[in-house]
Amino acid sequence: MFSKVLTGDLTFKSLKPPDLSCCTKQQLREYFENSYELNESIFTALKDDSVLYKCPDRLRLPLIFYFCHTAVVYANKLYLAGLIKDRVNRDLETIFETGVDEMSWDDTENYRMGGSYQWPTVEETVEYRRVVKNLVLKLIQDTPLELPITMESPWWALLMGIEHERIHIETSSVLIRQLPVDMVTKPDEWIYGPMKSGEPVTSNPMVKVDKREITYGKPFNFPSYGWDNEYGEVTCSVPSFEASKFKVTNGEFLEFVEDGGYEKKDFWSEEGWRWKQFRQAKHPVFWVCNEGCKGGCGGDLANYSHCHFPQRTEPNSDVINGNGVSNGHQNGTAKKYMYRAMFDVIEFPMDWPVDVNYLEAQAFCKWKGQDYRLPIEAEINIIRGPMMDPKVGVKCDIIYQKSIEANTNLQYGSSTPVNMYPSNELGFHDVFGNVWEWTEDHFNGLCNYESHWLYDDFSSPCFDGRHNIILGGSWVSTGDEASRFARYAFRRHFFQHAGFRLARTIRNKEEKVNLPARLVDSEVFVLGVGVEDNPITLDPKKYECTNVATTNKQYKFDTEPTLYGILEQEFGFRDAFPAVIANHCMKLQHKHKIGTKSAVWLGAGTGRGPFELTSTFQNVLGVDFGGRFIDTALKIQRGEEVQFTHSNGKTMLAQVNGNSKMEKAVFKQLTWIPNEIFDNDMTIITFLDRTMNPKAWLERLWEITLPSGMVVVASTDKTWNRESLMPFLGKKLKLKESAEMAYESPEGKKVAMVTAWSHK
Structure with a gap:
């Protein structure tokens, strides 16, 4: 056994989540330790140190990343929430903060997957995990616990770390399963499921479900941890359909x-x-x-x-x-x-559910013929049968039940026969667990979706129409993943412990049915790729689906018309907003004797502001989440001709001040402020009005700015005045200056609110 990765006990038994309305510190401690030890125990199956540096999947990072990543997320989130006062190890918390998220199945390998990149040693990462573990245990012991724990509670950060770790127990299991078999050894405590259960599964009949209305989504006050995409509500009418009794074997x-x-x-x-x-x-x-x-x-x-x-x-x-x-x-x-x-x-387990990606599942449906397709999210919620009202509390959720009649929560270390657990009252087996179920729906927020400020970009980058929802959990799903409210998603080529069941609408041969599959129809620009075709996979001759806009407001903002509007605002006027702000920032630098080594501009748009700053600062980083905006800034920097039509009808070029030294600027598309951004003499943020969660960005500004530096918040939305910023910035920063200034725009003069802050 590769025991050197353990900071506690070896275990493959999963506890159930705490009830956040009445939990004790002891329960929180036990759930945390169980999560930590489960994750480490998975890695004891590796033969030796070298396997941690292998890449089981060419589109993922080496296993060493996943081993340390979860501990880093605890440290990052607890620090952001104010539960710990100092960073544990900033270098490791930068290296292991963010993994790759490949945009397509033929992406090239990430540079960190091999080559000359030097990952920390196993000893360093194990020691880091040990330090973080002890820190969390002390935090639980010393921090006053106020119940219930809600999204507004600082304790939410602890639960976020725990449930994030439980996601990665499953992630790591999928990756380890792809390693060469001679690089792993099955732990003695790991028990596979039986090959058969009673009679062999020789048929998979379709079970009819009558037309009905369904409402799904997690109440905001439900007393368990949940990820942002689970909350809200959707109600829809689902026409009569049938679905296969079992998942496809x-x-x-x-x-x-x-x-x-x-x-x-x-x-x-x-x-x-x-x-x-x-x-x-x-x-x-x-x-x-x-x-x-x-x-x-x-x-x-x-x-x-x-x-x-x-x-x-x-x-x-x-x-x-x-x-x-x-x-x-x-x-x-x-x-x-x-x-x-x-x-x-x-031996080939004929009666276990098949593990495939969405593309393979879809091909099987087409081969099967006769209008077969994958179920939609609403149908999956229906075939689960009658559910207890969430108002009764956690006992309505399968993961909290004393005896779980499903292959989930690590009851086995593999799939099990699809007929092993009894059917529900509608006649369906494995409506929870065994393997995840692919659906036809695109991943998106539910009605009233809001991101959480501690993890603003957990779900929303995947609301792009390229990710399909998976539901129900698998044999290794624990905690929130195994909850009735869990909604996860992956790109259609992605491998997981995921399978599917068949579905088809009951309809007349020529009838076109209104099928409430929620499909994202927003155009999403991918940096370096552009806008890819995203054809609807359900036959438009047979189905009228529910096309919805992405609930990621950043994608909705990053459109071609908006791009040209931004270009006009940035380059169409002498007193354009970013030029005025840049000029003001350079005056502040001179007045307060701020250093000139580095500046970061959050909300860089098409680059005018960062380009202007290069006449004063040696290094300028421009950050935006708009792929079109960053792409255009890079074109301007390369000297390519970027044209736009001014509101006066004239065609103009995006041209930068001759004093600028554009080679000093670097542009990055980011969905949040990562640890790799730090030690800036000046931090400027100008896009609070178009962020998903302004608090998520404001809470990081003080840390990425040097003690001798300055934070500048500028907005044309006067909501962001000094009074509104005080609850966020006032914790760590003090107001240095506040001013209003006019700038020229297509609508005439507008007034911008600009506030400058420094460390206390």
Whole structure:
């Protein structure tokens, strides 16, 4: 056992979450320790230190990142919430803060996946985890506990860290499952589910559900931790439909594979077929054939293939790799497929649900024919059957029940037969657990969506129409992930412990049905890519779907008309807003003798403000979440011709002041202020009116600014005056100056409120 990664006990038993209306410090401590130890225990299966630096997936980081990342999130969030007063280790809290989030299945490998990047040692990361753990335990002991714990409570940051860690228990399990099998050893305490349960699953009948109305979403006052996307409410009418009694099994999916499903383009969407060709996929990722199929690992594992049958350890033995698992050989004849469980290659489990991505699930539906499709989010909520009213408290949620009749919360270390647990009163099995269920809906906030200031960008960057919702949790889902309210999502090519069940609307042959699948129809610009086509995957001849705008207001702002409006405001007038603010900031620098080494401009737009600052500051960082804006700033910096039409009808060029030294500017598209931004002589923020959660940005300004530096908040929205800023900035900063100034705009003169702050 690779025990050096443990800072506590080895465990694979998951506790249930605390009731935040009445929990004790002891319960919080036990839940925290259980989360921490569960995560570390997963890593004890690795053979040695070197495996932590391997990349099981070419689009993910090495395992060392995930091992340390969760501890860093505790430190970052507790520090932001004011529960701890000092950083633990700023260097590690920068390295391990943010992982990659690939934009497509053919993204190139991130530079941190290999090459010359030097990750910290295992000893350093284990020690960091130990220090953070002790810090949290002391925090729980010493901090007064006021109940109930709500989103406004500083204790919410602790629960955020815990539930984030539990997400990564599942993330790490998926990655470890993709490692070469000889790099892992199954812990003695890890128990796989049974291969069969009673009679084999030879059919998967469709169960009818009559038309009904459904309301889903988590109440804001529910006494458990929840992620921002869970809150709010949607009510819709769902036409009569039928769904498969079971999730689709490996045996059922085998028919699709053996019928040439991976070779027939007609079954695949355009996106799916391009992915299939790129991956050279011939079967699901956790199936193992003996043909050396192309693998998906990264770094020095790039040429590794899972697809070779393991060798027997002894003649005529069914034991492989010393793990005591059957290798699938029967009567001297090798089966065509075996199966990769967490730590072993095992006999092919025909009755377990298949693990596939959305694209594969969609192709299976097309192959099945007769209007088969994936369920929509509303239908999944319906087939769960009658649910207790959330007003009764946590007992309405499956994760809190004394006896959980589902393969979830790590009751097993693998999937189980789809007929192992009893059906619900509607006749459906596995409505929770076993594997996640892909849906047709795009990920988006519910009605009244709001981000949380401690994690402003947890969900909203994924409200782009490229992420599909998964529901129900898997065998390894614990805590919030296993909750009835959980809503998660991944890009359609993404691998998870995820499968699907079939659905189809009951309709007349020529009837077009109003199906309340919520599909994001907002255009999203991806830096370096542009706007990609995002065709609707449900047949528009058969279904009228619910097209909705993204609830990420930043995406809604980042449009082509807005871009040209920003260009006019920044470059169309002598006294343009960013030029006026930049000039004022340079006067403040001179007046208060602020250093000139570095400045950061949050809300950089198309770059006019940061470019102006380069005449005074040696290094200027321009930050914006608008991909179009950053793309345009980079074009201007490269000397490309950027034109726009002025409101007076004239075509103009975006031109920068001749005193500017544009090479000193760097531009980044960021959804929040990461730890890599720090030690600025001057910090300027000008886009509070278009952030998702202004508090999330304001709370970080004091830390990224040097003690001798200055924070400047400027806005054309006079709501952001010195009085409104005091609750945020007044904690760590003191008001230095406050002023109103006029600037020229298409509508004539406008007044901007500018406040300058310094460290107390």
